[in-house]
Amino acid sequence: MxxxxxxxxxxxxxxxxxxxxxxxxxxxxxxxxxxxxxxxxxxxxxxxxxxxxxxxxxxxxxxxxxxxxxxxxxxxxxxxxxxxxxxxxxxxxxxxxxxxxxxxLVDLLQGWMHHMDDMTADQHPREALRNYIVSKIRQSKEHPNASRIFAAEVLHGAPFLREQLEGPLKEQFERTCGVIRSWVAKRWMDPVSPEHLMFMLWSSTQSYADFEVQSSILLSRDALEEADYNEGVELITRVVLKGCGVSLV
Amino acid sequence: MxxxxxxxxxxxxxxxxxxxxxxxxxxxxxxxxxxxxxxxxxxxxxxxxxxxxxxxxxxxxxxxxxxxxxxxxxxxxxxxxxxxxxxxxxxxxxxxxxxxxxxxLVDLLQGWMHHMDDMTADQHPREALRNYIVSKIRQSKEHPNASRIFAAEVLHGAPFLREQLEGPLKEQFERTCGVIRSWVAKRWMDPVSPEHLMFMLWSSTQSYADFEVQSSILLSRDALEEADYNEGVELITRVVLKGCGVSLV
DNA sequence: TCATCTATTGACCATTTGGTCAGAAGGTGG
DNA sequence: CCACCTTCTGACCAAATGGTCAATAGATGA
Known part of the structure; x- marks a missing residue:
């Protein structure tokens, strides 16, 4: 690779x-x-x-x-x-x-794509996925504005970002899907669709930035707190790992 | 209730x-x-x-x-x-x-909240969650514009929707969290945070509307196809049910 | 049919806003 | 100190845009 x-x-x-x-x-x-x-x-x-x-x-x-x-x-x-x-x-x-x-946009795309390459075929998905989820949620917490600009851009058809999505991001995406496929081949996880699993990881972690207003209203807070992000990490990690049949040894 | x-x-x-x-x-x-x-x-x-x-x-x-x-x-x-x-x-x-x-906005909020009340305490989460996911993805497919307007509104702080979120949506949200809690009490699923599970369900299903441009680029399509939505339903249902320890009998 | 209400629309306007420009002020290197 | 860059900024401007209005056309119901 x-x-x-x-x-x-x-x-x-x-x-x-x-x-x-x-x-x-x-x-x-x-x-x-x-x-x-x-x-x-x-x-x-x-x-x-x-x-x-x-x-x-x-x-x-x-x-x-x-x-x-x-x-x-x-x-x-x-x-x-x-x-x-x-x-x-x-x-x-x-x-x-x-x-x-x-x-x-160019500045923030850097941060957005940053953690994907941390997932490699030799790692066990247990740690790799957990780390990825932690990273993404931390980014939602620490750079919510970057996430929101990115989301708004995609939402409106990515007029300024199309090229970046079709080039660098897509290549990185396919590499990461390959990594997941190799985990499946090793029976380290169930045979799930790598592409849709990535979509799920992205959306569920990013929502802590993009939809923070909604979340905080529904949780009766002025803004999300440290504990909320931790609960998010906990829930997503648990559901994704167990849901993909990754042994929790 | x-x-x-x-x-x-x-x-x-x-x-x-x-x-x-x-x-x-x-x-x-x-x-x-x-x-x-x-x-x-x-x-x-x-x-x-x-x-x-x-x-x-x-x-x-x-x-x-x-x-x-x-x-x-x-x-x-x-x-x-x-x-x-x-x-x-x-x-x-x-x-x-x-x-x-x-x-x-008022028109589309109606559609957005529509399916939540279909989840009731007497149902088994296996069917209830599956149906909910199917409904939400279908809505992402059939009314993507409604979803996108809603997302953009929340993204920018919900200036026009705050009241609706704090009122009707919040009440419905808490009712639904109660339903999930009752499923947990009956040992029909693992003790997960109902609030964060809802966030995960919403974000992962809505992303098929909100981020369609991104998804379709990464899947090398002009636009998402029937099969893609079905794979999304399949992945999300599988991961969520198994991940929450819902028996798949 | 007629008085009255509703629907339609071209012309207009005040404001906002992205962007330009000329000239002043400040830094650089010899 | 001087010639030459770079930086800074108030004053302007043309275009875009949300919204108004008066006048016309159409519908209604008695």
Whole structure:
């Protein structure tokens, strides 16, 4: 299984280049940005730092606002206000609203696909599935906005993400399905459909981010709490492992 | 368990009244609309029919457009074009874009909550859960747009649906959790968290509507096919029943 | 038929919003 | 210190859009 082409480092580089194309930056800046110059200068700030800091600040704020209001519902002014920068400055760093949105998408897709390759054929599904569920729920808890933007994007036909889904994600998906199939072949689990099992894992774990509002209302909370996520992990792990006939030794 | 107040008939009436308040209609029309006058007159169309037909036409089209583009992304013009009516006419029937959206929401919430009360304490979870999963997946297949609008609404904090979630849905949810708890008490299934089991059922079945684009790409299809939904039912039913320790006799 | 109510619609408007631009301010390297 | 980048920003603008309105056409019921 050639997974070399999908090493984190390699993927990061690809995503970085992709992102650069959505940002408005000079060639010099595009180059210097790859240097890891994270100095928090106090007096005279370096141009390199200014660009880095502001870009990241804008991306952070944009993720928040996009997740709350969706692409169309988000105004550049809203992002500008939240980032405490003038609107024109946002458009100086990112050529357009669409460019900013795509940059946010590319950033978060990285996190979204991150844990799938942790499942390998040599692991026992007991640990592999458990770890995957834990990772996904943790991500729902710690990066709910990323999950929500992703969900909204897919919900509306993935106009900006189609390519990514058809390429990298699909390949990773098929690799992971292969892993599951190998577990089945080894009689480590029942012969279930790997594809639909993945759908079930994704949806049930992501719902703790995407539908948090609904869940917390139904559980009579202001927001989901640590214990709720743990119960989610517990329930999903139990049902999936036992339901797939994975020995719980 | 007093479920009388939640009979379909009663709930329909409540939803009908709620919907009337979002529409622009005269008192006379509001009354006459309750009469079931579905005549497809050929010569001189009755006012009652005109209003009914146009309202329903607009709601149907609006559901489609809202699901594709979201609330903010939808323009009244787009709905007007799709419904082949002038924009001003849409606003004659529904006072505002928000009013139309709420009317669509109220309509679809009905379908969304519909099947939960089919699970009762006297049934065995084997049949009850299986039927519920079948119903939910069928709904994902036959009314994907309703599901997507609902998902997008919750995703963005349920600004228009909060009340409905806190009221009717929550009560129904708690009733259903009670049913599951009674199954556990009878040793018909393992002691799992009813709340989180419901979350799992909802998310895994709804994903066949909400994430259809993603699923179909990953399955190398243009769109999900009959067989895919069936495999989904099969996988979810199997995993949930076995995973909850429900005897499959 | 006629007075009255309802339905239809083109023209219009105020606001919002994504995006541009010129010029000022600040950093860089020699 | 200077010539040259890069960054910053207020002022603008054109297009899109939700919503209004007055006038016309059609339906109703006595």
């Amino acid at each position: 050639c997974s070399g082409c999908y090493s984190i480092a390699h993927r990061n580089q690809a995503l970085h280049n992709l992102r650069a194309q959505y940002q408005g930056m000079t060639k010099a800046a595009a180059v210097s940005k790859t240097k890891k110059t994270t100095g928090t200068a106090s007096g005279r700030r370096k141009l390199v730092d200014i660009r880095k800091d502001n870009s990241e600040q804008i991306l952070r704020v944009a993720e928040q606002v996009f997740s709350e209001r969706g692409f169309k519902g988000t105004t550049i002014s809203a992002i500008a206000d939240a980032a405490e920068l003038p609107k024109a400055n946002i458009l100086y760093y990112f050529k357009s609203k669409e460019g900013l949105y795509k940059a946010v | 007093c479920s009388g107040c939640y009979s379909i008939a009663h709930r329909n009436q409540a939803l009908h009244n709620l919907r009337a308040q979002y529409q622009g209609m005269t008192k006379a029309a509001a009354v006459s609309k309750t009469k079931k006058t579905t005549g497809t007159a050929s010569g001189r169309r009755k006012l009652v029919d005109i209003r009914k037909d146009n309202s329903e036409q607009i709601l149907r089209v609006a559901e489609q457009v809202f699901s594709e583009r979201g609330f903010k992304g939808t323009t009244i013009s787009a709905i007007a074009d799709a419904a082949e009516l002038p924009k001003a006419n849409i606003l004659y029937y529904f006072k505002s874009k928000e009013g139309l959206y709420k009317a669509v």
